[in-house]
Amino acid sequence: MNKERCQGLTLISSNSSKSSVSVSARVVPCVAATTQTQPTQNPSSPSPFTLLPSHSHSQMANNNRHTIILMQTSQNRATRTFMDYESITQAMDGICALYERKLKELNPAIRNLSYDISDLYNFIDGLADMSALVYDSSIHAYLPHDRQWIKQKTFQHLKKLAH
Numbered sequence: 001m002n003k004e005r006c007q008g009l010t011l012i013s014s015n016s017s018k019s020s021v022s023v024s025a026r027v028v029p030c031v032a033a034t035t036q037t038q039p040t041q042n043p044s045s046p047s048p049f050t051l052l053p054s055h056s057h058s059q060m061a062n063n064n065r066h067t068i069i070l071m072q073t074s075q076n077r078a079t080r081t082f083m084d085y086e087s088i089t090q091a092m093d094g095i096c097a098l099y100e101r102k103l104k105e106l107n108p109a110i111r112n113l114s115y116d117i118s119d120l121y122n123f124i125d126g127l128a129d130m131s132a133l134v135y136d137s138s139i140h141a142y143l144p145h146d147r148q149w150i151k152q153k154t155f156q157h158l159k160k161l162a163h
Contacts, residue, residue: 066135067091068142069150072128079128088134092157095150099123117158121151 064087073079083098085091099120103113124130124147132150133142 065137066142068133069095069130070133071130074128088153089157091132092150092154095124095154096120096158117155120154120158124151124154 067085067088067090069083069085069091071081071083073081083091083094085094099115100113102123103115104110107113127147130147130150132145132153134145135141136143
């Protein structure tokens with residue numbers, strides 16, 4: 001597994017309502033997430049991932065549920081990767097940071113980035129695939145969630161940051 005630098009969200013100003021969130025942000029370094037590229041495999045072969053919790057049950061209270069974000073950036077299967085987080089909140093931060101990093105790559109001269117939730121949704125929808133696996137201690141397994149769930153959670157996360 002590789003350690004990577006990621007970009008974090010420093011909230012400068014925000015506007016929020018029941019249906020939208022607008023964020024002005026400055027890109028700053030944050031704690032890195034662990035990422036690893038999934039090897040290309042035959043669709044009929046079993047998954048190369050063994051999903052085991054890396055923390056005790058006491059740490060999983062409320063939002064501290066181990067979360068794995070699975071994504072594929074293009075139709076090329078070699079772009080499959082995952083990001084590993086200790087909580088849903090950290091995973092949503094990681095997705096926002098991924099988008100902010102992409103914005104920074106596209107606009108290297110702009111120091112303060114501004115985007116709203118629809119921009120983030122377009123980024124998520126523009127990926128070939130994105131899903132989440134969230135550990136549920138009551139059944140000792142990871143529950144899958146689709147990109148719609150991820151968009152709902154990122155919206156809730158940004159809304160909390162705005163207040």
